Amino acid sequence: MNALALSVLPRPMRLLQRYDDGEDARHFTFQLEDIRAEDAGMMPGQFFMLVLPGCGEAPFTYVSRPDDQGRFSALIRRMGKLTEALFELQPGEVLGYRGPFGQGWPRFYGKQRILAVAGGCGLAPLAGFIEDVARTRSGTHLQVIYGARHVGARVLSRERARWSGALPLIETLDQAGPGHRQGTPLAHFDTVFGQAPPDAVLCCGPEVLMEAAARECLGRGLRADQIWLSVERRMHCGVGLCGHCYVGDSYACRDGPTYRYDRYRELLRRSGCARELDRGELRHC
Numbered sequence: 644m645n646a647l648a649l650s651v652l653p654r655p656m657r658l659l660q661r662y663d664d665g666e667d668a669r670h671f672t673f674q675l676e677d678i679r680a681e682d683a684g685m686m687p688g689q690f691f692m693l694v695l696p697g698c699g700e701a702p703f704t705y706v707s708r709p710d711d712q713g714r715f716s717a718l719i720r721r722m723g724k725l726t727e728a729l730f731e732l733q734p735g736e737v738l739g740y741r742g743p744f745g746q747g748w749p750r751f752y753g754k755q756r757i758l759a760v761a762g763g764c765g766l767a768p769l770a771g772f773i774e775d776v777a778r779t780r781s782g783t784h785l786q787v788i789y790g791a792r793h794v795g796a797r798v799l800s801r802e803r804a805r806w807s808g809a810l811p812l813i814e815t816l817d818q819a820g821p822g823h824r825q826g827t828p829l830a831h832f833d834t835v836f837g838q839a840p841p842d843a844v845l846c847c848g849p850e851v852l853m854e855a856a857a858r859e860c861l862g863r864g865l866r867a868d869q870i871w872l873s874v875e876r877r878m879h880c881g882v883g884l885c886g887h888c889y890v891g892d893s894y895a896c897r898d899g900p901t902y903r904y905d906r907y908r909e910l911l912r913r914s915g916c917a918r919e920l921d922r923g924e925l926r927h928c
């Protein structure tokens with residue numbers, strides 16, 4: 644069987660553990676029963692399709708990559724039919740998996756300064772990248788800004804506690820009480836850019852946040868090819884066959900979900916979305 648045929652066939656995966664981690668969000672640990680070489684090679688920012696018999700499939704990003712036993716984790720927010728059913732599953736139950744799919748975040752080598760900007764559940768696709776830098780101490784200087792609406796809406800509590808000891812992490816809330824920073828992630832760009840401008844910016848969250856963050860970076864002198872976004876589109880096949888996930892004339896499942904900002908703008912512009920781009924209404928493109 645060829646690689647494409649293999650990638651559309653679900654493999655069995657067992658739910659090992661889960662715990663609540665944020666508002667209507669849960670941290671899940673799964674275990675693949677049939678491990679393949681590509682699982683260990685998964686890049687942070689890639690995604691997998693979770694298959695629930697009777698409910699369908701949906702894409703989710705990895706919080707941690709599959710280990711040598713096939714165990715990995717994901718942060719999943721309750722949204723509709725599939726995630727409602729997933730939240731009802733008990734440890735030990737078997738579901739389906741396809742992946743890994745798409746393009747992950749770029750790799751950085753040497754002493755580069757990277758800024759990661761995340762909003763809400765958008766921290767999940769950046770988690771693997773942050774974890775790699777925090778663990779390997781490769782010389783990359785990573786600064787993270789994480790914004791959420793309020794204290795209870797923050798996700799990945801255990802990971803944030805671990806990262807805060809290893810790298811600079813600014814947490815900020817739209818509605819902050821005493822002892823918390825106030826404002827959107829953009830409110831803290833002065834602090835970060837005042838130290839030294841980053842060499843690259845990775846951004847994931849609501850599309851309005853990503854677009855505003857990218858514009859703010861451009862306004863502060865960064866080039867569009869120094870900025871990366873992770874976009875969310877409706878996905879079905881996950882492998883460039885069904886055409887449900889267009890970004891311009893590219894497939895977000897295959898060519899994304901991470902896009903360099905100059906390429907992303909060009910794709911949208913070519914597909915006639917220049918006006919939406921200027922208004923920050925990219926979801927309609």
Ligand SMILES: Cc1cc2nc3c(=O)[nH]c(=O)nc-3n(C[C@H](O)[C@H](O)[C@H](O)COP(=O)(O)OP(=O)(O)OC[C@H]3O[C@@H](n4cnc5c(N)ncnc54)[C@H](O)[C@@H]3O)c2cc1C
Nearest residue numbers: 701702703704718719720722723724725726875876877900
């Ligand atoms: C590449 C990628 C990675 C993702 N990673 C994660 C993750 O790590 N954690 C997580 O919680 N979610 C993630 N998502 C979103 C997740 O796939 C959806 O929330 C999921 O499909 C919901 O399924 P459902 O059947 O429970 O809800 P549905 O009934 O399908 O949807 C509930 C509501 O959400 C809207 N919706 C669902 N999916 C999308 C979408 N892709 N774009 C716009 N609106 C949508 C629907 O229109 C509806 O209003 C990711 C999406 C993509 C494309």
Ligand code: FES
Nearest residue numbers: 879881885886896
């Ligand atoms: S999800 Fe089918 S082409 Fe992208």
